[in-house]
Amino acid sequence: MVSMAKNISRKKQAKILRVFRKVHRATGAALFIFFFIISITGLLLGWKKHSGGVILSKSYTGTSTELRDWLPIDSLHTLANTYLLESISKDLSTEIDRIDIRKEKGMVKFIYADHLWGLQLDGTTGKLLHIEQRYSDLIEQLHDGSILDDYLGTSNKQIKVFYTSIMGLALLLFTITGFWLWYGPKRMRRNNTNA
Structure with a gap:
C-alpha cells in the first residue's frame, strides 16, 4: 500500500516536471528574440557611463x-x-x-x-x-519597448506597459520553472533513496 502511494506520488512529480519543462521550453522559444534584446541592451545600459563617451x-x-x-x-x-x-x-x-x-x-x-x-x-x-x-536614450527605448510607442504615436505608452508586463511575467515564470527543473529531480532522487 505504501509502495503504491509512493509510486503514484513519483508519477505525479514526474508529470509536474514534464509540464514545467514544456512551459519553460515554449516560453523560451516564443520570447527568445525579446530576451536577447533585453539582455544586450541591459548590458549596454549597465556600461553606458564606462563606455568612454560612446554610449553616453x-x-x-x-x-x-x-x-x-x-x-x-x-x-x-x-x-x-x-x-x-x-x-x-x-x-x-x-x-x-x-x-x-x-x-x-x-x-x-x-x-x-x-x-x-x-x-x-x-x-x-x-x-x-x-x-x-544620445545613444543611451535609444538603447533604453529598445530595452523597455517604448521605441514602438514613439514610432506608432501611442497616447499613454501602452506598448511599453504591455511589453514590460509580458517580459516581467515571463522572467518570473522562467525563474519558477527553472528552479523546479533543477530542484524537482533532486527531490525525486531523494524520495527514491528514502524509499
Missing part, C-alpha cells in the same frame, strides 16, 4: 556652480534651440523632452523629444559646451 557623453563643466550667477532657464533654452538649429539642422524639432540641470558641474543639458540630439550649455555664460547624439 561625458558631462562637461561650466564656469560657475552658483545658481545666482546663471542665466535664466528661458534664455538658456532659447540659446540651446539656436545652437541646435544652426549646428545640426534647421529642420529639427525644438520640442524639449527634459532639461537636466547639473548644478555641481555648472552645466545644463537640453534633451529633445523628437530626436536623439542633446546639448550641454554653460549655465553662467550660455556657451555651447557639447553637442551629443
Whole structure:
C-alpha cells in the first residue's frame, strides 16, 4: 500500500516536471528574440557611463556652480534651440523632452523629444559646451519597448506597459520553472533513496 502511494506520488512529480519543462521550453522559444534584446541592451545600459563617451557623453563643466550667477532657464533654452538649429539642422524639432540641470558641474543639458540630439550649455555664460547624439536614450527605448510607442504615436505608452508586463511575467515564470527543473529531480532522487 505504501509502495503504491509512493509510486503514484513519483508519477505525479514526474508529470509536474514534464509540464514545467514544456512551459519553460515554449516560453523560451516564443520570447527568445525579446530576451536577447533585453539582455544586450541591459548590458549596454549597465556600461553606458564606462563606455568612454560612446554610449553616453561625458558631462562637461561650466564656469560657475552658483545658481545666482546663471542665466535664466528661458534664455538658456532659447540659446540651446539656436545652437541646435544652426549646428545640426534647421529642420529639427525644438520640442524639449527634459532639461537636466547639473548644478555641481555648472552645466545644463537640453534633451529633445523628437530626436536623439542633446546639448550641454554653460549655465553662467550660455556657451555651447557639447553637442551629443544620445545613444543611451535609444538603447533604453529598445530595452523597455517604448521605441514602438514613439514610432506608432501611442497616447499613454501602452506598448511599453504591455511589453514590460509580458517580459516581467515571463522572467518570473522562467525563474519558477527553472528552479523546479533543477530542484524537482533532486527531490525525486531523494524520495527514491528514502524509499
